[in-house]
Amino acid sequence: MNHSVQITVNGESSQHDVEPRMLLCHLLRDSMGLTGTNIGCDTSQCGSCTVMLDGKAVKSCTVLAVQADGCEVTTIEGLAGGDGLHPMQQAFWDNHGLQCGFCTPGMIITAVEILNRKPDASEGEIRHGLEGNICRCTGYENIVKSVVAAGSRASD
C-alpha cells in the first residue's frame, strides 16, 4: 500500500505517493529529479547522499521517504538559497576541494553541518567530522582546507 508524503524540499512543498520501502534519496532523485544527491553505496557508508533534514545533515539513504513526511529537506541544489553560491560551495571551488565531484554534494552538506555545530572547528575536528563521507579522489587534503577556509571566512 502506498503512502502519501508531504515534504518541503529546498523551500518548495509537494505531495508524493510512495511505496513504504522507498528511500528518501530515491524520492529526491527519481521522483523529484534532484540528482545532485548521489548514491555511492548500499550500506550507509559513503555519505554521498547526505542532505539537510530539518536542519541536520543525514544520509538520505538511511531515511525512508515516509519518515520525511512533514519535514524540510535541503539538498545541494537548494543550499545557496537562491542564485550564487553558498560560502561552503565557494570554499570548495576556491580550494580545489573536489575532483570527480561525486562525493562533493554530500561533503559540502556535511561540512556545513560541522561548522554549524562548531564554527571554529579545528583541522582535527573537521577530519573527524568528515569521517562518514568517503572521497576516493582528493585524499581529503583540500576538502579539509576548504572547510577550514569557509570557517575562517565566516569568523572574519
Place this chain on the structure above:
Amino acid sequence: MGRYVGTSVKRREDPRFIQGKGRYVANLSLPGMTHVAVKRSPYAHARIRGIDASAALEMEGVLRVFTGQDFKDGGCGSLPCGWLVPDTQVPDRPIVVIDRVRHVGDSVAVVVAENPYVAADAIEAIDVDYEPLPVTVDARGATDEDAVQVHEEIEGNVSYTWGLGDEEACRKAFAEADEVVELELVNQRLIPTAMEPRAAAAQWDAAAEEMTVWTTSQNPHPIRLLLSAFTLGIPESRLRVISPDVGGGFGSKIFHYPEEVIVPWVAREIGRPAKWVATRTESQQTDSHGRDHVSVARLAMKSDGTFTGLDVETWANQGAYLSTFAPLIPTALYITLLSGNYRIPGIYGKVYGTLTHTVPVDAYRGAGRPEAAYLVERLVDLAAARLGRDPLDLRRQNLIPKEDFPYQTPVAFLYDSGDYEKLMGTAAERADYAGMRAAQKQARAAGGLRGVGVVCCIEASGPAPSAVAGSLGSAVGFWESGEIRVHPTGQVSVFTGSHSHGQGHETTFAQVVAEELGVPIESVEVVHGDTGRVNFGMGTYGSRSACVGGSSLVRSAEKVRAKVLRIGAHLLEAAEEDVVYDQDEGRVHVKGAPDRGKAFGEIAFAAYTAHNLPEGMEPGLNFVSFYDPSNFTFPASSHICEVDICPETYEVGIRRYVAVDDVGKVINPMIVEGQIQGGVVQGVGQALTEAGVYSDDGDFMTPTLLEYAPPRADLLPGIEVDRIETPSPHNPLGVKGAGEMGTIAATAVVANAVLDALAPLGVTHVDMPLTPERIRNAVEAARGA
C-alpha cells in the same frame, strides 16, 4: 611560467559539481526508459542446470527476462582482450554466461522492468539451479598440480608466461654477490572503488538505425570500437558512445564490461531506452580489481652496498577471464620498472599470468608500477638492514646519476630525464630526515615503536609509442587526437580524445590552448567524452592525458598559428618573414611595429569570409593532430613517512608524510598537487586498510564498504607536498604524468616506515594491509622464533 601555463587556474568544471549539476550516467532520464538489473552468481564456480524465470515474469512491471543464450543468439560476441603477450591463452568471456559461472558476480540473467525496484525484486524471483563445483582462488596456488581448472582448455591455469631482462647477467651477479637479500611477498588484491558505481544507458533510434550508449568510461572511443567490432556489432558510424561526467575511475572504468553490451542490446530488442546502474556491491564484485601478486625476489650486492642483480618471479592473478588490458599490467608495466631509480646491471623478471575463480584483475591506479616499486623498495630496506646502513644513504649510493640520462635500464626502458639525488635530497631536507632519525632514537629509548620510511620511486607514464605497444602485445595504438576549431568570432572549441573523470581537463587543456594561441582562456571551451563530437581518441589512463593529449593540442595549435600568421601577413600586405605572432596578445603584427597588426579574432573572421585569403589557401580555421609519443615519460618521487605504532594495540598512526615529486613541467600546480594528494592517500590505503578478499571457497568477503575500507578523512594528519621539475625532453610541454606517482610511492613508504618501527622486535616482513591484527601476529611469531 606563461600567462596560463604554470599557474593555478581555478577549475572551470567545478560550478556544476558544487551545485549538484553533475551529469553522471545514473542521473540520465529518457522518455519511456526501462530499467535493467543483472542476476549474478553467488557461487565462485558452478554449473547452471536450469534457470526458471516464470515467477519473475509474472510480476507487475517486469517486461522481459533474458539469459545467456538469448544474447548469444541475438548476435552478441564475447568480450575480447586487447593486449596479448606471445602465446597468451585467452578464455572465452561471454556477455552473460550460458552454463557455467566462474566467479561470484558472474552474470547469469538479465531483467528489464518499468522501474528499478521491480527489476531488483524480479532478480530475487529468478530461480537458478546451480551445481556448485570446487574452486581455485590463489595466484600461485592456481598452478599447483591438483588445482581446479578454471577453463578446461587452459592447462595448469597459466594464461601466459612472460620474461624480460638479461638472464645471463642476472645469474652472474648472484654468483659473484657478496650479499643477497631475499623476500617473498604478497601484493594484495585491491578494489578500485571509484565513488560513482558503474552505469550504462542506451537509446536506439530505429528509423535512423543509430544507437547511443552512455557509459561510465574513461575511454569512450575504444569502447565504441569494441562494441562495434566484437560485442554488439553495430557499425561505428551508427554508434555514439558518451561518457559524460564520470565519478572517478582509477583504471576500473577503462575496460569493456558486459553491461555496456547488455543495455544497448536490450534497448534495441525491446524498442525502448534502457538504463542499468550498479549497486555498490555489484561494483565491488564485478569491477576489475587490481594488484594481486605473489612474488619471490632477490637482490644481489657487493659488500660496499653496490647493487648488482635483481631476480624476480611473480604469479599475477588474472581472475576468471582476461579483462581488456589484463596481460599488460604484470608484464610491460611491471617487469620493466624493476630497475627502480637505481643502477642494477643484472635484472631478470618472470611472470605467470594465472586464472582463478575470482573477478578479473586489470589496471588499478599505478597498474604494475606500484607492485614493482613496493617490491624494489622493500628489498632495498632489507639490504640496508643487512649491511647496517642507513636506508637513505644506501639508496643515494645506488641512484642513477643525473649525468647518465637518458638512461637505458636492463629491462627495456630508456628513462628520459631525472635528478634523483636532488629529489631525495629535497625530501630529506623538507622532512628533516636526520631530525626524524634522532627523534626515533629517543622514542625507541622510551619504549615507543617509531618508524621512518624513505623511498625513491619511478613511474613510466604516458604510454607509449604505438609501434612499441604493438610489438609488446597491444591491439591498439596509444596516440591521442586533439582538434582545435577556431570559430569565425575567434571563440575556440577544443576537442580532446582524453577523458576527464576528475582530472580537470576542461581547465588544464584550456590553459594549454589559450597559452599557445594567445587568446583569453574565457574564449576556449574543451569538449571530451563524446564520440559524436570528438573525432577519435584513446582516453585517459596511465597518466597520459597531459603528455599525449596535451601534446596533440600543442601540435594543433602550431598549425592554427601558422595559418593565422599567413593570413595575417596577407591582410597586412607584408611578407610572412616580416610579421610575428605575438602569443602574449594573440595578434599578428609587423616586426618592430606592434601597431600595424591584426587581432586573432579579425583573422579568424577573415579565414571564414574567405574574401581575401592568400592565393590557393582553403578557408576555415580548424586543425586536428594525432600525437604519437616517442617514448614514455618517467616521473619520479621521493616520499618520507614517520609512523608510531601503539605497543599495546599495534595500531599504526602516521605522524608526518612528506611527498616530493618530479612530474616534469607543471601546467596547473593546484591540480597536480591534488593528484599527488589523492594518489598518496590511495597508496596509504593499500598499505594500511584495503584488501579485496576471497575465502578459500571463492566466497567474496568484501562486497560492501563495511568490509572494504578505503581511507577516511582522519587516516592521515595531512600531506606535505613539494616538487622539483626536470622537464621531459621529448614532448612539447615538457610534462610527465602526475596521476599515479603518489600512489606508487605511498604504499612502499608506509610499509617501510611500519617495518622500520617493528625492526627492534625482530620483525622483517608483514604482508599488507598492515592491520593491527597482522602486526600482532608477526610480532608474536618473531617473539616465539
